[in-house]
Amino acid sequence: MSAIPxxxxxxxxRRRRDRGRYVRLGVWVWAACSLFTTVWADGGTARPxxxxxxxxxxxxxxxxxxxxxxxxxxxxxxxxxxHRTMTQTGSPENIIxxxxxxxxxxxxxxxxxxxRNGTYQVQRRAEVDAAGGFSAPxxxxxxxxxxxxxxxxxxxxxxxxxxxxxxxxxxAQKIWAPVIQTFLAPPEFRTIYDVGEWNGACMQCHTTAxxxxxxxxxxxxxxxxxxxxxxxxxxGEGAEHIARNRxxxxxxxxxxxxxxxxxxxNPAHLKAPESTxxxxxxxxxxxxxxxxxxxxxxxxxxKYRPGQPDLQQKFLLQPNAPDHAEQKQAILQxxxxxxxxxxxxxGMVRVTGREMNAVVASPCAKSAEFSCVSCHxxxxxxxxxxxxxxxxxxxxxxTTTESNTxxxxxxxxxxxxxxxxTHHAAxxxxxxxxxxxxxxxxxxxxxxxxxxxxSSPTVRETxxxxxxxxxxxxxLDKPLAWTADKLTAWYGRPQPALTVDDREIATGVRxxxxxxxxxxxxxxxSMGWAPAQQxxxxxxxxxxxxxxxxxxxxxxxxxxxxxxxxLPGFADYPFVYTEEGPALDATVRTGYLDWRQHLQPGHAxxxxxxxxxxxxxxxxxxxxxxxxxxxxxxxxxxx
Amino acid sequence: xxxxxxxxxxxxxxxxxxxxxxxxxxxxxGLGLELxxxxxxxxxxxxxxxxxxxxxxxxxAHGTLLALVNIAAGLTLRAVKGFTxxxxxxxxxxxxxxxxxxxxxxxxxxxxxxxxxxxxxxxPVGALLLLYGTGGAVRTLVRVTREQD
Numbered sequence: 001m002s003a004i005p006x007x008x009x010x011x012x013x014r015r016r017r018d019r020g021r022y023v024r025l026g027v028w029v030w031a032a033c034s035l036f037t038t039v040w041a042d043g044g045t046a047r048p049x050x051x052x053x054x055x056x057x058x059x060x061x062x063x064x065x066x067x068x069x070x071x072x073x074x075x076x077x078x079x080x081x082x083h084r085t086m087t088q089t090g091s092p093e094n095i096i097x098x099x100x101x102x103x104x105x106x107x108x109x110x111x112x113x114x115x116r117n118g119t120y121q122v123q124r125r126a127e128v129d130a131a132g133g134f135s136a137p138x139x140x141x142x143x144x145x146x147x148x149x150x151x152x153x154x155x156x157x158x159x160x161x162x163x164x165x166x167x168x169x170x171x172a173q174k175i176w177a178p179v180i181q182t183f184l185a186p187p188e189f190r191t192i193y194d195v196g197e198w199n200g201a202c203m204q205c206h207t208t209a210x211x212x213x214x215x216x217x218x219x220x221x222x223x224x225x226x227x228x229x230x231x232x233x234x235x236g237e238g239a240e241h242i243a244r245n246r247x248x249x250x251x252x253x254x255x256x257x258x259x260x261x262x263x264x265x266n267p268a269h270l271k272a273p274e275s276t277x278x279x280x281x282x283x284x285x286x287x288x289x290x291x292x293x294x295x296x297x298x299x300x301x302x303k304y305r306p307g308q309p310d311l312q313q314k315f316l317l318q319p320n321a322p323d324h325a326e327q328k329q330a331i332l333q334x335x336x337x338x339x340x341x342x343x344x345x346x347g348m349v350r351v352t353g354r355e356m357n358a359v360v361a362s363p364c365a366k367s368a369e370f371s372c373v374s375c376h377x378x379x380x381x382x383x384x385x386x387x388x389x390x391x392x393x394x395x396x397x398x399t400t401t402e403s404n405t406x407x408x409x410x411x412x413x414x415x416x417x418x419x420x421x422t423h424h425a426a427x428x429x430x431x432x433x434x435x436x437x438x439x440x441x442x443x444x445x446x447x448x449x450x451x452x453x454x455s456s457p458t459v460r461e462t463x464x465x466x467x468x469x470x471x472x473x474x475x476l477d478k479p480l481a482w483t484a485d486k487l488t489a490w491y492g493r494p495q496p497a498l499t500v501d502d503r504e505i506a507t508g509v510r511x512x513x514x515x516x517x518x519x520x521x522x523x524x525x526s527m528g529w530a531p532a533q534q535x536x537x538x539x540x541x542x543x544x545x546x547x548x549x550x551x552x553x554x555x556x557x558x559x560x561x562x563x564x565x566x567l568p569g570f571a572d573y574p575f576v577y578t579e580e581g582p583a584l585d586a587t588v589r590t591g592y593l594d595w596r597q598h599l600q601p602g603h604a605x606x607x608x609x610x611x612x613x614x615x616x617x618x619x620x621x622x623x624x625x626x627x628x629x630x631x632x633x634x635x636x637x638x639x
Numbered sequence: 640x641x642x643x644x645x646x647x648x649x650x651x652x653x654x655x656x657x658x659x660x661x662x663x664x665x666x667x668x669g670l671g672l673e674l675x676x677x678x679x680x681x682x683x684x685x686x687x688x689x690x691x692x693x694x695x696x697x698x699x700a701h702g703t704l705l706a707l708v709n710i711a712a713g714l715t716l717r718a719v720k721g722f723t724x725x726x727x728x729x730x731x732x733x734x735x736x737x738x739x740x741x742x743x744x745x746x747x748x749x750x751x752x753x754x755x756x757x758x759x760x761x762x763p764v765g766a767l768l769l770l771y772g773t774g775g776a777v778r779t780l781v782r783v784t785r786e787q788d
Contacts, residue, residue, distance in 0.1 A: 069753055072690070
């Protein structure tokens with residue numbers, strides 16, 4: 001049956017048509033709004049607020065995200081490394097501990113942290129001013145580090161200038177401490193970094209392509225290509241490399257040929273000095289050639305690019321080298337301790353993170369093959385989260401470096417009969433090249449670090465320069481005379497003139513009691529080092545580590561505590577190393593008495609020369625005399 | 640359904656044989672890839688081997704799909720009266736079914752970071768043959784079916 005359309009039907013169908021039109025219009029409006037909102041929102045989040053350093057890709061820099069597309073493996077190993085996390089934004093996912101509700105006090109101030117809108121805000125008030133309110137909140141905008149320590153930077157609101165949150169988080173122990181007490185610094189120092197220190201100094205090495213951009217007063221307008229130390233810090237800018245390698249024929253001719261790509265620097269393919277300099281642009285003690293260079297660096301960034309033969313605006317600061325005498329004199333006038341805080345008296349580096357000065361002073365550096373990548377592998381071939389995590393935690397060493405392979409490739413004669421050279425069993429830690437030739441005589445990040453200046457142990461380095469020798473860093477219970485005798489008998493080293501103490505007292509005891517704070521820190525660390533405990537015995541270490549836990553330098557206390565926790569019976573021993581005064585004395589005394597009461601009887605007798613009576617008490621006259629003779633020179637080692 | 644001619648029957652058999660054999664091979668490759676996943680082999684799964692994973696996955700997917708295309712071609716030859724493929728189109732479809740997945744497979748065996756191995760050169764050749772073969776099939780099929788309409 002066919003229906004005849006009526007006026008009502010016609011009106012109904014028109015209404016339906018109109019409704020369809022409205023729906024379509026609505027869909028288009030919704031789509032346009034969505035597109036606009038997406039673009040607008042993206043633009044809004046890409047550019048951070050004006051109160052923090054700005055990530056800004058200048059000409060030539062492309063960022064690690066771009067490198068990922070073609071180099072996922074290298075990106076993956078870099079991503080697992082602590083280079084990436086050297087500087088991160090202050091968002092809660094980048095901050096290791098939960099900080100909401102955290103309250104800490106230091107140097108007369110109470111700090112309170114709260115989490116608001118996905119950010120951490122810090123407020124402070126004076127301890128004495130209990131009635132007064134807290135200051136205006138400052139946001140944590142950046143973090144430094146994530147391996148051993150993590151420290152935090154607050155926006156000041158004055159341009160992009162930052163100020164440090166004065167507490168650091170010690171990752172392994174999961175504790176907070178004032179930043180100054182994570183550096184080996186005299187106890188009278190209460191703070192370390194001023195406003196703008198990040199913009200003026202830290203960012204130079206903790207970001208990629210930094211430009212501090214000093215404006216005036218305490219004001220900076222800092223920019224970086226990327227937070228953290230990313231691909232282009234070591235390989236140079238990537239824009240040209242990417243542009244030219246869009247051509248697949250070019251890429252495959254490079255893959256199938258033997259020549260390296262000239263548009264990209266690969267430190268592994270550079271000659272040793274240039275390769276070392278890639279790392280050394282940050283891992284060195286260097287100084288600006290002059291004020292003009294410093295200003296140019298701040299405004300326009302570093303002139304040096306990976307692959308170049310020198311740092312251009314800076315020079316490598318070797319205290320005993322004859323170059324740049326005028327600049328060195330100026331540095332010493334400004335800070336008389338500048339060199340002694342960084343170098344042993346013979347010019348060997350004593351602070352970590354400055355390895356290039358040590359590498360180039362090594363005899364191995366005379367070979368054209370010896371560079372950082374001889375031992376370190378920045379992009380291990382085999383990956384995976386667990387393997388990369390272990391590699392990153394293990395100082396990014398090549399697998400060959402964990403054994404003697406790296407050294408023996410240049411010293412095959414020694415490889416033929418290892419014990420004949422080492423005079424230790426072939427499989428023992430005493431036969432590992434680096435334990436004797438790269439001992440733990442540098443310091444930083446709350447630990448002893450291997451010297452990167454390859455050298456042979458001598459007693460003279462201890463007598464003349466105050467540096468711990470490799471033999472006694474392991475054989476802590478032996479006097480210097482024992483070491484001198486062994487080195488004479490095994491390697492024909494001349495016998496130095498020795499005192500009675502050198503002949504009779506365990507070197508570890510003397511270093512811990514008589515040494516300067518740097519030597520005490522290294523000794524306390526060695527007392528917790530498994531090979532040293534194996535060689536020297538453990539029982540006699542307890543009372544000396546308790547002594548270290550009462551040291552005037554907070555870091556020596558921390559290291560002594562950590563070493564004590566490596567000994568049986570004290571694995572979970574609680575201790576607040578930042579405590580000072582009578583409370584500290586009481587805590588340490590309680591611990592020492594606890595050891596004497598419960599564990600000591602099983603530890604006696606003690607090795608000769610360790611200055612302990614059979615009941616675990618110190619030989620008081622000797623103990624007091626050595627303490628009186630302590631080297632009280634202020635030590636300030638800042639990595 | 641009209642019976643196919645002898646020549647289209649012969650072509651059909653040829654595509655069906657190729658298709659089913661190819662299906663067996665590339666489904667087996669899929670099983671192999673599942674095993675690589677199952678045993679979490681870094682050679683296949685590591686971040687640095689993303690390109691290998693992509694290439695082998697594409698080899699499996701393309702091999703399987705083109706096996707089905709060849710089976711479909713074989714069945715179409717039987718089902719549509721008067722439909723035959725030119726010798727070159729028929730050969731192209733089968734060659735594409737081999738070269739495309741083989742290119743991905745070879746490209747994944749040896750990789751250069753984000754680039755596949757040189758074996759991937761077979762892929763564009765296979766893709767062109769696939770286009771040519773499919774184009775030939777479409778042209779003939781459209782003509783034949785229009786005539787029938």
